[in-house]
Amino acid sequence: MKVLITGGSGQLGRELQLARTPESVMFAPDRTQLDITDRSSVMAELRRIKPDVVINAAAYTAVDKAEQNFQEALRINAEGAEHVAQAALETGARLIHVSTDYVFDGRSDSPYAPDHPLQPINKYGQSKAEGERRIMTAMQNQAVIVRTAWLYATAGSNFVNTMLRLFRAQEKISVVSDQIGSPTWARGLARALWRFASLPVAGGAYHWTDAGECSWFEFSQAIHDEALASGMLARRCTILPIPTSAWPTPAPRPAYSVLDKQRTWQALGMESSHWRAALCEMLKDVTDNARR
Numbered sequence: 001m002k003v004l005i006t007g008g009s010g011q012l013g014r015e016l017q018l019a020r021t022p023e024s025v026m027f028a029p030d031r032t033q034l035d036i037t038d039r040s041s042v043m044a045e046l047r048r049i050k051p052d053v054v055i056n057a058a059a060y061t062a063v064d065k066a067e068q069n070f071q072e073a074l075r076i077n078a079e080g081a082e083h084v085a086q087a088a089l090e091t092g093a094r095l096i097h098v099s100t101d102y103v104f105d106g107r108s109d110s111p112y113a114p115d116h117p118l119q120p121i122n123k124y125g126q127s128k129a130e131g132e133r134r135i136m137t138a139m140q141n142q143a144v145i146v147r148t149a150w151l152y153a154t155a156g157s158n159f160v161n162t163m164l165r166l167f168r169a170q171e172k173i174s175v176v177s178d179q180i181g182s183p184t185w186a187r188g189l190a191r192a193l194w195r196f197a198s199l200p201v202a203g204g205a206y207h208w209t210d211a212g213e214c215s216w217f218e219f220s221q222a223i224h225d226e227a228l229a230s231g232m233l234a235r236r237c238t239i240l241p242i243p244t245s246a247w248p249t250p251a252p253r254p255a256y257s258v259l260d261k262q263r264t265w266q267a268l269g270m271e272s273s274h275w276r277a278a279l280c281e282m283l284k285d286v287t288d289n290a291r292r
């Protein structure tokens with residue numbers, strides 16, 4: 001199986017490369033090697049490689065900046081995604097596209113089903129929702145769209161790395177306690193995406209996050225306690241819970257963004273790990289690598 005991964009240098013792109021299955025041939029160009037906003041390059045690259053599967057992990061992900069730079073977000077997340085879909089259709093590749101919980105409004109009090117109506121909470125979510133629509137139109141609903149949330153990996157700008165940095169630098173920090181979601185280790189998502197690639201899964205929307213749910217405050221406490229226990233953190237830091245109103249951001253965030261994963265778990269025959277178990281595995285990976 002020949003697989004082309006776009007956005008190869010992103011946090012998910014790198015984990016996808018690490019999770020490659022041995023029987024596959026993989027191409028993972030970064031943005032400088034394949035810019036998805038360049039329609040003719042995308043077409044030429046797919047014609048050259050002739051992948052069986054394309055995983056579109058390239059995206060504009062600066063959520064707050066997207067409030068001002070909406071056109072740029074649309075150019076990458078909607079037009080770029082559409083280019084990938086058109087090229088996949090023309091060359092006969094299956095497309096697996098990665099999307100976000102921010103395509104929903106965040107007002108639910110039960111997990112969002114994959115077919116829940118899209119009502120993006122912010123501009124970034126709007127650009128991703130438009131990408132989903134364009135992909136499904138271009139590929140006559142045959143694309144697989146995998147929405148995820150609260151993604152983190154060893155490398156990259158994410159909540160876990162931000163917390164570890166703040167715990168070391170400060171005595172006391174404040175973290176929002178009234179937004180609920182599911183933290184997701186990018187490695188688990190990468191494994192799920194490879195499984196999507198290897199199975200004849202029907203086109204449509206799917207959800208993948210780690211299992212369970214928590215607030216950002218609870219997540220930060222878990223990172224703190226596990227980092228302390230593993231020796232990554234030398235001293236305690238006090239974490240104070242605060243409401244969203246005390247931490248205003250340019251882009252609104254969902255109060256509740258837990259995704260219902262049943263369809264994915266059935267289709268793949270595998271379930272997500274609990275978020276806390278995945279966090280422990282990731283931190284262990286970091287300490288093991290540091291010792292090597």
Ligand SMILES: NC(=O)c1ccc[n+]([C@@H]2O[C@H](COP(=O)([O-])OP(=O)(O)OC[C@H]3O[C@@H](n4cnc5c(N)ncnc54)[C@H](OP(=O)(O)O)[C@@H]3O)[C@@H](O)[C@H]2O)c1
Pocket residue numbers: 006007008009010011012013030031032034035036037056057058059060061076080098099100101128147148149150151152156
């Ligand atoms: N991070 C999260 O919490 C989160 C949550 C929900 C969903 N997602 C989704 O998960 C996917 C992966 O996100 P991530 O966390 O891995 O983001 P990331 O680390 O920002 O990676 C995105 C990658 O896309 C590349 N890219 C940007 N514009 C491009 C273009 N025009 N052509 C080709 N590549 C381009 C970026 O390259 P440069 O760095 O060189 O610009 C970067 O390598 C995205 O679809 C995102 O929407 C993420």
